[in-house]
Amino acid sequence: MYTISKEFNFSASHVLARLPSWHPCSRMHGHNYVVVLELRAQDEQLSDVGFVRDYRELGVVKAWIDDTLDHRHLNDALGDLSPSAEHLARWIFDRWIGEFPELTAVRVSETPKTWAVYQPE
Ligand SMILES: Nc1nc2c(c(=O)[nH]1)N=C([C@H](O)[C@H](O)COP(=O)(O)OP(=O)(O)OP(=O)(O)O)CN2
Numbered sequence: 639m640y641t642i643s644k645e646f647n648f649s650a651s652h653v654l655a656r657l658p659s660w661h662p663c664s665r666m667h668g669h670n671y672v673v674v675l676e677l678r679a680q681d682e683q684l685s686d687v688g689f690v691r692d693y694r695e696l697g698v699v700k701a702w703i704d705d706t707l708d709h710r711h712l713n714d715a716l717g718d719l720s721p722s723a724e725h726l727a728r729w730i731f732d733r734w735i736g737e738f739p740e741l742t743a744v745r746v747s748e749t750p751k752t753w754a755v756y757q758p759e
């Protein structure tokens with residue numbers, strides 16, 4: 639089994655409004671987000687060149703992140719979904735699994751010390 643990944647970055651604000659008011663993250667604040675898409679394939683599924691998927695093809699994800707998430711308020715971008723790192727990982731996975739069936743996981747980091755991963759079983 640082969641796994642490839644590509645990292646994307648964006649900056650955005652959010653409010654976790656369902657947290658109690660004493661929690662700092664219930665106030666508006668921002669993060670420099672890191673998103674990693676992970677794609678997997680078996681030996682026989684590799685392209686003739688030997689790719690799970692050409693990294694360059696993931697350029698559409700960068701363009702979409704720049705358009706949809708970068709310098710946005712995530713509460714607006716995600717609608718009713720509370721913009722936790724977990725929900726964001728799932729939301730990005732659901733957006734791209736149709737175009738990239740090899741997608742197995744999406745990782746989202748809000749701070750250098752935290753990661754949330756969505757990886758369907
Ligand atoms: N499981 C989750 N917990 C938290 C999330 C989340 O998305 N999923 N989000 C937040 C905040 O939005 C933000 O990420 C703060 O995280 P935290 O680790 O508390 O950040 P700090 O820099 O304040 O942490 P230090 O411990 O001071 O380094 C909160 N929780």
Ligand SMILES: [Zn+2]
Nearest residue numbers: 663667669748
């Ligand atoms: Zn936050």
